[in-house]
Amino acid sequence: MTEHHSTDVDHGHADGLPEHKLRRTDVFPRAEKRAVRQVAAMFGLSAIAGIGTIAAFFAFPADRLITVPALGQMSAQNVVVGGLMGVSILLIGLGAIHWARKLMPDHELVQERHDLDSTYADRKAAIDEFWSGAEASGFINRKIIRRSLLGAMALFPLPIIVLFKDLGPMPGTSLRHTIWKAGEQIVTDPQERPIRPEDIPVGGLVNAMPVSLRKLQDKQGNSNEGVKSVIVLVRMRPDEIVAQQGKNWDYQGIVAYSKVCTHLGCPISLYEHRTHHLLCPCHQSTFDLADAGKVVFGPAARRMPQLPITVDADGYLVAAADFAEPVGPSFWELG
Amino acid sequence: MSAIVDGIDSTIGYADDRLSSAGFLKRNLKKVFPDHWSFMLGEIALYSFIILLISGVYLTLFFKPSMTEVVYNGSYTILKGVKMSEAFASTLNISFDVRGGLLMRQIHHWAALFFIASISVHMCRVFFTGAFRKPRELNWVVGTLLLITGILEGFAGYSLPDDLLSGTGLRIAEGIVQATPILGTYVSFLLFGGPFPGNDFIARLYTVHVLLVPGLILALITAHLMMVWYQKHTQFPGPGRTEKNVVGYPLMPVYMAKAGGFFFVVFGITTLLSALVTINPVWMYGPYVPDQVTAGSQPDFYIGWLDGAVRLMPNWEINLWHHYTLSLNIMIPAMIIPGLLFTGIALFPWLESWVTGDKRVHHILDRPRNAPTRTALGVGTIAFYGMLWLSGGNDIIATTFTIPFNTITWVLRFAIFIVPPLAFIVTRRFCVSLQRRDHDKLLHGRETGRILRHPSGEFTEIHASISDAERAVIMSKQDIIPIASPLASDAHGVRNPAGVIGRVRAGLSRFYYGPNIALPTAAELEAAATHLEHEAHSAVPVIEREARLEVTGGGGVLRDPGPDGQSGHNH
Numbered sequence: 001m002t003e004h005h006s007t008d009v010d011h012g013h014a015d016g017l018p019e020h021k022l023r024r025t026d027v028f029p030r031a032e033k034r035a036v037r038q039v040a041a042m043f044g045l046s047a048i049a050g051i052g053t054i055a056a057f058f059a060f061p062a063d064r065l066i067t068v069p070a071l072g073q074m075s076a077q078n079v080v081v082g083g084l085m086g087v088s089i090l091l092i093g094l095g096a097i098h099w100a101r102k103l104m105p106d107h108e109l110v111q112e113r114h115d116l117d118s119t120y121a122d123r124k125a126a127i128d129e130f131w132s133g134a135e136a137s138g139f140i141n142r143k144i145i146r147r148s149l150l151g152a153m154a155l156f157p158l159p160i161i162v163l164f165k166d167l168g169p170m171p172g173t174s175l176r177h178t179i180w181k182a183g184e185q186i187v188t189d190p191q192e193r194p195i196r197p198e199d200i201p202v203g204g205l206v207n208a209m210p211v212s213l214r215k216l217q218d219k220q221g222n223s224n225e226g227v228k229s230v231i232v233l234v235r236m237r238p239d240e241i242v243a244q245q246g247k248n249w250d251y252q253g254i255v256a257y258s259k260v261c262t263h264l265g266c267p268i269s270l271y272e273h274r275t276h277h278l279l280c281p282c283h284q285s286t287f288d289l290a291d292a293g294k295v296v297f298g299p300a301a302r303r304m305p306q307l308p309i310t311v312d313a314d315g316y317l318v319a320a321a322d323f324a325e326p327v328g329p330s331f332w333e334l335g
Numbered sequence: 336m337s338a339i340v341d342g343i344d345s346t347i348g349y350a351d352d353r354l355s356s357a358g359f360l361k362r363n364l365k366k367v368f369p370d371h372w373s374f375m376l377g378e379i380a381l382y383s384f385i386i387l388l389i390s391g392v393y394l395t396l397f398f399k400p401s402m403t404e405v406v407y408n409g410s411y412t413i414l415k416g417v418k419m420s421e422a423f424a425s426t427l428n429i430s431f432d433v434r435g436g437l438l439m440r441q442i443h444h445w446a447a448l449f450f451i452a453s454i455s456v457h458m459c460r461v462f463f464t465g466a467f468r469k470p471r472e473l474n475w476v477v478g479t480l481l482l483i484t485g486i487l488e489g490f491a492g493y494s495l496p497d498d499l500l501s502g503t504g505l506r507i508a509e510g511i512v513q514a515t516p517i518l519g520t521y522v523s524f525l526l527f528g529g530p531f532p533g534n535d536f537i538a539r540l541y542t543v544h545v546l547l548v549p550g551l552i553l554a555l556i557t558a559h560l561m562m563v564w565y566q567k568h569t570q571f572p573g574p575g576r577t578e579k580n581v582v583g584y585p586l587m588p589v590y591m592a593k594a595g596g597f598f599f600v601v602f603g604i605t606t607l608l609s610a611l612v613t614i615n616p617v618w619m620y621g622p623y624v625p626d627q628v629t630a631g632s633q634p635d636f637y638i639g640w641l642d643g644a645v646r647l648m649p650n651w652e653i654n655l656w657h658h659y660t661l662s663l664n665i666m667i668p669a670m671i672i673p674g675l676l677f678t679g680i681a682l683f684p685w686l687e688s689w690v691t692g693d694k695r696v697h698h699i700l701d702r703p704r705n706a707p708t709r710t711a712l713g714v715g716t717i718a719f720y721g722m723l724w725l726s727g728g729n730d731i732i733a734t735t736f737t738i739p740f741n742t743i744t745w746v747l748r749f750a751i752f753i754v755p756p757l758a759f760i761v762t763r764r765f766c767v768s769l770q771r772r773d774h775d776k777l778l779h780g781r782e783t784g785r786i787l788r789h790p791s792g793e794f795t796e797i798h799a800s801i802s803d804a805e806r807a808v809i810m811s812k813q814d815i816i817p818i819a820s821p822l823a824s825d826a827h828g829v830r831n832p833a834g835v836i837g838r839v840r841a842g843l844s845r846f847y848y849g850p851n852i853a854l855p856t857a858a859e860l861e862a863a864a865t866h867l868e869h870e871a872h873s874a875v876p877v878i879e880r881e882a883r884l885e886v887t888g889g890g891g892v893l894r895d896p897g898p899d900g901q902s903g904h905n906h
Binding site for chain 1: 514
């Protein structure tokens with residue numbers, strides 16, 4: 001590895017490095033001294049800001065708020081501790097770079113590159129070594145050993161993969177059912193109030209869920225059932241309903257649809273009552289609740305499943321059955 | 336002072352006795368690194384990763400990766416008494432009750448954004464300058480893997496707090512997994528420990544986020560840096576720089592100070608930003624509840640293009656024999672497009688060298704204009720990415736500009752096929768025009784801005800030859816002749832079995848090198864030099880004659896901006 005200074009390099013069509021230009025700090029001692037002072041000042045200020053950071057950490061409790069101009073109310077800890085710490089760290093960097101740029105030697109150096117490829121002899125020796133080793137092992141000639149080893153190696157990952165099996169249960173039919181069943185009372189979400197048909201005005205929308213959901217979720221300790229069983233109730237004039245997924249699945253113009261997007265499972269909450277369109281905020285799939293929940297726009301492929309509803313003896317809305325189709329995103333075995 | 340000097344001397348000796356390290360130090364302390372601002376982009380990525388490790392270790396000490404339901408009782412009063420997962424409660428605790436906790440959280444999030452942003456821009460630099468060419472193809476693949484693992488790590492990280500935004504993101508991810516043919520449903524149930532969301536996922540994701548993927552990234556970064564170190568850095572063309580040398584500044588002391596200092600600059604700026612600008616305020620989103628979602632919810636920027644692809648896709652779903660469902664509306668945007676894109680990026684060095692037939696070693700970087708088709712492909716890909724990214728924000732665009740989102744989606748569905756090819760064509764033409772300008776500069780010199788009026792009344796502008804530095808840069812261009820098409824059959828009429836592929840390859844090669852403006856020949860250059868010299872000579876007497884001829888109006892300098900030609904012209 002050889003080094004040249006700019007003058008004695010001459011390669012190819014390029015005629016040497018550009019002429020080295022002296023910096024002010026190379027020429028004027030005063031400029032040099034000023035640069036030294038600047039670098040030292042940055043390192044010194046960094047240390048002061050560092051000590052300030054420690055002081056601020058103890059000075060401000062976690063919940064103190066301060067008002068920062070143009071940024072509004074912010075956590076005092078975050079602004080002051082973070083600000084001082086940031087300055088302290090930044091000044092070390094700026095000082096070091098300033099030092100390098102103004103005071104360290106700025107002569108460009110030239111180093112030769114070494115060729116990456118080895119000599120032909122070395123390369124051939126390596127190849128020969130490999131084959132002589134392979135030959136000596138008998139891997140090439142002893143077919144039975146080779147084949148049985150390859151077989152064993154191919155099988156080797158399988159037991160390990162199988163050991164992961166108990167990460168979770170198999171899907172079974174769980175994606176096809178929800179906890180809705182005939183007579184399951186419909187209650188508002190999240191207040192859990194039972195609903196009478198007359199509670200919902202024409203054009204109105206109510207978020208709802210099965211009455212048994214909360215208790216079940218508390219028992220299971222997760223929201224697996226809630227993910228599937230949340231619905232929206234919408235009332236329209238009976239003559240506005242173009243189609244439903246089953247005969248008389250509405251109750252006096254009240255229709256119940258799943259709230260879970262059939263695209264990728266986002267809960268849908270945006271309803272436009274004039275068009276009866278339900279819009280998913282995640283990917284803008286749009287469903288027409290007046291027309292059997294069919295997809296009118298967006299990437300969702302399947303219509304929104306409808307829940308058949310009726311009223312119980314006390315006049316409260318209840319489900320007439322579970323959904324007839326799986327709710328939520330599609331899956332391979334859906335069919 | 337001398338005690339310290341002795342100490343360092345004996346430390347080097349101590350290490351050398353045991354590790355034989357003095358030879359390495361001797362060779363490498365003055366190792367030369369070329370200097371260019373764009374070489375800092377990769378450094379930003381590296382330093383962001385170090386910041387991520389530091390802030391990440393801190394966060395693990397306070398974060399509880401558990402989906403167990405608790406009732407929040409911390410100092411953020413708005414959510415007091417609300418049921419939430421321990422993961423979310425501990426995130427609130429870090430943000431409001433641990434001093435410096437919010438700062439560390441925000442440093443971690445900002446550094447993650449910088450990590451992926453700087454990898455992406457660094458990759459663009461490497462691509463457009465052809466730094467991925469032989470011998471650096473393998474390092475390009477390592478870099479591509481770093482981008483992919485970085486995106487995965489980022490997504491895993493912002494999913495951990497179990498807030499409403501990240502929970503919605505996980506639900507979408509689960510839907511995508513479920514859409515995988517044959518295995519999807521099972522894989523989803525194994526990952527989540529049953530149906531979504533289950534009780535296990537946050538804890539599992541935590542292991543992936545703090546151990547598995549960071550370990551992978553660390554290994555990849557190590558390999559990446561070792562290759563850069565061993566192969567030596569590429570350099571831009573310039574006087575004195577060749578394929579055989581490295582021109583730049585020594586590791587000790589200049590790069591130690593510059594690169595070391597730059598780490599502190601990146602860290603300092605990240606910290607200042609985290610002190611002043613809120614990022615991912617999970618307390619405003621609230622805990623994840625499966626039946627809620629916020630309108631206008633947006634993922635981190637590096638997920639935007641995938642989300643956009645999913646939004647853009649028409650709702651194609653195929654029912655197979657009434658038993659199976661093939662969700663093309665999810666597979667194409669969420670699996671096939673990113674799969675093809677990343678595979679194409681990773682394999683690009685080999686694809687290019689197959690088309691160009693260029694198997695040479697390259698240490699001098701290409702100027703983007705000198706590889707017009709590559710540059711245009713890059714810009715076209717960026718345009719494609721940009722269209723997807725815009726689509727990811729279609730609801731934000733809709734509400735900001737009050738345009739129906741249906742319109743935006745339809746426009747983008749066409750634009751995704753129209754804009755990238757347009758970007759390709761425009762970029763390629765632009766590159767060729769720049770080549771033409773370089774060609775002119777070599778043959779006719781630079782415009783000095785000095786206009787001559789000849790005695791005949793003709794006006795001409797005086798040209799001067801360009802500087803040696805500029806000439807060296809322009810002359811770094813390497814002209815390559817497209818691969819010739821193989822013969823379809825030999826002299827005996829026997830069909831060439833490799834003929835079809837060979838012709839395709841030759842066609843692609845012509846396409847790749849088609850719009851090239853070749854460098855002038857040596858004879859042309861020599862003629863140009865003589866001409867310019869002549870012009871320089873003839874110009875001087877004209878200026879001197881000016882005073883005499885002014886009165887007679889017999890020709891002279893109409894406008895002379897001075898010998899430097901600095902009159903607002905190009906040079």
